[in-house]
Amino acid sequence: MNLSEMNKEQLISFKNEVEALYNGFKSQSLSLNMARGNPCKEQLELSVGMLDVFDDGNFLSENGVDVRNYGMLDGIPEAKEFFSDMIGVQDDEIIIFGNSSLNAMFWTVQCAFNKGILGNTPWSKLDKVKFLCPVPGYDRHFKVTEFFGVEMINVPMTASGPDMDMVEKLVSEDEAIKGIWCVPQYSNPDGISYSDETVRRFANLKPAAKDFRIFWDNAYCIHHLTDDPKPILNILEEAKKVGNENIVYIYGSTSKVTFPGAGVAVMGASKANVEELRKYLGISIISYDKMNQLRHVKFFGTFANMQEHMKKHKAIIAPKFDLVCSTLEKEIAPLGIGEWTEPKGGYFVSFNALNGCAKRIVQLCAEAGVTLTGAGATFPYGVDPDDKNIRIAPTYPSIEDLGKALELFVISVKFASAEKLLAEMN
């Protein structure tokens, strides 16, 4: 029975039943963390062989440079070749960074603020800088722009990506809008892949600001949960077709391919963008960890092998996503108190509770020992106007722990929903 159709008596009885279950859970003293999209131990083990690639004592990159020493600011040639396949750019359109694509994004925004982009005024010299933020989105993106004092404007996500009518209108009208955060494939947290039309409309944007950039964080480009993944359209290629190739900065990493703490992050962009950024990069670092670059290239050998490697990840984590969706389908769907995505890749299930319930659900879970991503985190400034979105990160816990956490989660959803509906009756 749909919870909204219950009368007060039924609701009270429902709430009491759920509360008893909840209290039972509390006494179990659980301690589970589902706050972040962390790979689990079994996933980490998949790449341990990478640590042996130097057993032969050969530390030379293909151009003869000793990867242990300084040099090769923007990456060794074989890493450029290897990773350009991953993010869909040419070998001369890529910079290889350290272990963090977030750090690469932060640095790029910082360059725009302190130096400006391709001859335009540094953003720090402008009265106002605005970014479009498809919501729900990735909290760490929003924190970067918040750090720099950027005004963030929410843009709703649709099943095919951000609301492009709104994006096109806003960027064409307002020169203060300098960027947009995008996770184009298996978006964080919705798991939405941008449609071909959405990618084309991005590639064809005509922003009022010449230094507008699409921050295209393709974090999950090879992180499929199905056997027949549909690749998204290549935005740089589409942008080149219309002479708009400077509009996009593309990011990717192996944080969820090899090791989250010790992967390789990369950035792709037009030659003009890369040339400018390479110049700035030489000010902020001498070189990144080339040993780790070569570790990756030697371990995988080919991009095809890395794609095969991702299937091992899928085998470990797809059952966890299935458990989330089947549990919600069984426990929440009949009650009409929540909606969620069934992602075909990426790291999250995005759950929308009844309006005004997300914070309460996260609180209930926390008090019973399960840490979820903070409610509101998926919105700029941490403010979800409907207080409804919760990001579920199922990869880290064991399937047993995940089952328990989900049991608590659905009880908490039920509890908070009953509370809300009862409050509305008073």
Place this chain on the structure above:
Amino acid sequence: MNLSEMNKEQLISFKNEVEALYNGFKSQSLSLNMARGNPCKEQLELSVGMLDVFDDGNFLSENGVDVRNYGMLDGIPEAKEFFSDMIGVQDDEIIIFGNSSLNAMFWTVQCAFNKGILGNTPWSKLDKVKFLCPVPGYDRHFKVTEFFGVEMINVPMTASGPDMDMVEKLVSEDEAIKGIWCVPQYSNPDGISYSDETVRRFANLKPAAKDFRIFWDNAYCIHHLTDDPKPILNILEEAKKVGNENIVYIYGSTSKVTFPGAGVAVMGASKANVEELRKYLGISIISYDKMNQLRHVKFFGTFANMQEHMKKHKAIIAPKFDLVCSTLEKEIAPLGIGEWTEPKGGYFVSFNALNGCAKRIVQLCAEAGVTLTGAGATFPYGVDPDDKNIRIAPTYPSIEDLGKALELFVISVKFASAEKLLAEMN
């Protein structure tokens, strides 16, 4: 005979002899690079054992965190403990970064520009920001401040460190002066270690700007070339004594201890400074490479072991420094056409030619196949007002190649000096 005492005829004859030698060198088609302070291959081999520390399959830090995964933003506990000894701070006064202390410095300056320091106005909002730059100094420091549009003021180095009378006067008078670049031990390029008095005067500075910071790049803190190294005074401890502990940011790294491309960089500062920077750090990265942190700690075990390890470096590179100094002593000293330092540590010999000769010497060497650090690089904006300073980096070449390069160098010095003295006669 001192070159300045020669008459025109003698000088012409001297120059012709030297020119013939120089042309002979040119025909050898040398290709040697002494531009940067790169360790040589034998030095890199000293740390290869570090790559085996995970052979036991144990990836847990002492607090139970899997170093392969996300987390531990400011470093694993054992790395904090280990490296705090290296830079002379407490475990809660340190942040462990990635592979580059330059990157940590760039990032810190960037934070000051975009967020401000401990509640003060962000530097990007000020009309003018100035830095004091002891000269000659490290070109990459100057490039960082140049990137941010900082006005750099030269401060002469003395045998005991920067001219402290000048430093004290300037910082007390001018609120726009926000920082100073220091390499306190075995300074780059002079190899000068700051005296106790200099360190104390730094610790006791009373700058007009509350957000003035000493950027204390202790890059060579354990990089001794003698058997009886004299440690410099601990600036943070001295500053604490007078309630001035927020005045200094301390940096260090293992770039020249293990691998230049894959070492560990650290920063030490007062708790207040570290707390603020840790907060900012969490915006720009999720975590640095903790596997590499643990590699270092496991490989060395104790700080004392790392100091022993440095003696192996000394054994490899001290003969190279000796060769530089003995060659200059033999070939240049009698002619009175140059002065140089005899460093007790660090990576460079600083050579001062006759005024107006440095660019010409570097050019002559380059045309005969030996690349030196560009003349002027040791000064802000690349401008050596006397055009006399040349940084010699002897560590990378083999002793044989270094011998050849030095032979060319002294010929070039003689050639350029004779040219100059002859030109002055006309």
